[in-house]
């Protein structure tokens with residue numbers, strides 16, 4: 001007989017992405033390629049510490065006043081304020097009217113969790129309306145929200161036939177979602193598809209959501225990564241604010257500052273313009289503080305200090321925008337290179353979606369079988385759904401990857 005009270009605990013499957021990372025690390029083949037993890041790599045497949053982050057690090061290291069005291073419950077105020085200006089725009093009416101409250105979180109995942117906890121506790125959903133997630137979406141969305149007992153539903157997003165946006169499906173779902181439903185939207189560089197709505201489509205999405213009284217919740221993990229321009233990549237968020245929505249934003253600095261392991265993120269709540277907006281915002285801030293205190297007490301300091309230094313120093317900020325262009329530019333070059341190599345090889349299929357898609361990922365359309373063979377025979381790692389992290393490609397492995405893709409697609413036609 002077992003001595004444990006937990007014998008009935010079911011064995012959970014390992015996280016697919018982190019298992020993929022571990023399998024890649026354990027692979028000893030010298031030409032192995034990691035197209036799995038959504039983390040930027042340089043042209044030698046190495047993690048890239050942004051030069052501006054190195055500078056900010058040096059400033060912190062040499063600061064005689066730096067200590068390791070607790071941050072306030074809501075985090076480093078100069079960082080969260082700069083983060084709000086970054087996503088909303090420095091001239092945002094919501095900021096001018098003090099309708100925004102921001103709390104530092106354990107990166108984007110923490111921002112989703114904190115936001116979800118707050119919404120589960122305080123957002124009135126008399127018919128138990130769901131949080132709608134795009135189909136597909138970042139796998140962790142569902143898991144985070146279900147852990148908070150928030151019901152989740154899906155809206156169509158991706159059309160395999162065009163490898164683009166299923167706009168009719170998306171707008172159809174918004175039109176039929178019960179009023180008060182929460183709609184989780186990727187602010188830019190949609191994960192996993194790399195497919196973003198155009199500005200005209202965002203405008204239409206906002207109009208439907210306004211009419212149907214749907215609650216927007218933006219997840220922004222890739223600002224600056226999609227187009228290389230921070231303002232362009234937050235256009236949708238700013239447009240929704242301009243339209244007077246009450247909304248939430250989960251913001252991550254993992255990718256755009258390369259601070260993956262430092263866990264720097266922010267959750268923002270924006271009240272709609274109204275005579276009691278400041279009061280509502282204050283009340284929300286007070287409750288977010290309770291959520292934070294009870295869950296993590298106060299957020300981690302180091303990554304936030306680095307981000308703070310970069311965001312608040314005009315020279316470092318300028319250098320950051322150049323670093324972002326280096327990353328986004330290399331990814332865009334790799335998209336073009338992959339398509340051109342596949343065309344050269346006469347690989348069956350139209351690969352133009354790879355250059356049309358944007359941000360860290362491409363949803364290639366490779367099947368599960370292709371993915372499995374690429375891994376087993378060629379040691380090329382990607383998620384089962386055929387998503388590739390474009391940053392895993394470089395001038396040294398692109399020929400190898402294109403030739404392997406060509407081979408499997410020819411060998412196993414869809």
Ligand code: IK2
Pocket residue numbers: 017036037038039106107108109110138186191219220221252253254260265
């Ligand atoms: N939201 C989205 C849409 C994300 O893609 C991520 C990061 N995902 O990166 C892993 C991968 O898919 O390869 C996050 C939120 C959360 O990011 P973090 O908690 O690292 O800031």
